[in-house]
């Protein structure tokens with residue numbers, strides 16, 4: 077019997093039995109970024125069971141020693157076939173490498189690894205996976221700071237002797253709480269923009285701008301990468317309703333979304349707020365911008381009939397980017413918008429969904 081591992085058995089072993097597993101290809105720049113984030117030495121690979129494996133020793137962004145990290149170059153691994161790659165694609169939702177798992181969970185691609193390295197979430201994910209000691213993560217953050225990290229406990233900031241970290245530190249925050257917005261100021265601004273206007277597009281455009289800039293002002297660019305509206309429209313000669321792109325701030329996005337799809341579809345279908353801390357674990361999430369890691373979608377309903385009018389969608393490059401307060405205060409904004417604006421009734425053609 078050969079030592080070759082293939083198919084589900086191969087991936088199951090890698091995903092679940094190691095702290096970090098990254099599937100890469102040799103000449104891929106996004107893979108190089110993921111490898112570099114973990115400090116993989118390109119000259120230190122070995123071949124085991126037909127898999128070309130790098131074992132990084134030190135995470136380059138922090139100098140912290142890593143344990144149990146496996147990086148597999150798929151194209152240089154003789155035991156990997158296309159069926160196995162299909163399985164990876166079905167987990168990640170895309171047919172590109174790198175595909176990165178921490179603690180058995182899919183965490184994204186190369187840019188996601190770089191961003192998590194920069195904002196401090198990577199260290200805490202590595203600690204959760206037992207690839208590094210939690211004390212090492214705190215030590216690094218206390219020494220160098222990190223934009224996504226909470227302030228160090230006072231006893232550590234003022235102490236010149238090494239802290240007894242296992243006793244004095246609080247449990248690691250998986251998703252550091254976002255800074256609160258000034259909702260009084262935001263509501264006043266939005267009132268002045270929309271209360272004397274009834275055109276939906278003018279109002280929605282100003283609301284998306286006011287909310288987006290308020291988030292950026294308080295949380296910086298990691299607070300929001302897309303903020304805007306999809307409106308519910310009936311389809312010609314059909315009982316279907318689809319979500320049609322409306323005014324927004326951010327990169328171009330998919331124009332039409334079925335109610336059966338994505339976080340937006342879920343909010344529209346259930347008429348419930350969807351506050352998703354990690355979009356990669358939301359089945360069917362539609363990634364309009366690969367920078368998004370969390371999302372808040374608020375359904376908009378007619379104030380008297382309860383009819384679905386659309387959704388207000390916010391994407392965030394940080395995990396756990398939106399709070400319950402955001403959901404409730406932005407829900408009030410949506411109610412106001414629906415109360416003063418006239419929504420178009422004309423049916424539209426189905427068009428090319430998700431293009």
Ligand code: SME
Pocket residue numbers: 302329330333337338339340341360361362363364365371389391
């Ligand atoms: N992520 C959304 C799609 C819309 S974009 O984020 C702008 C979803 O899963 O429905």
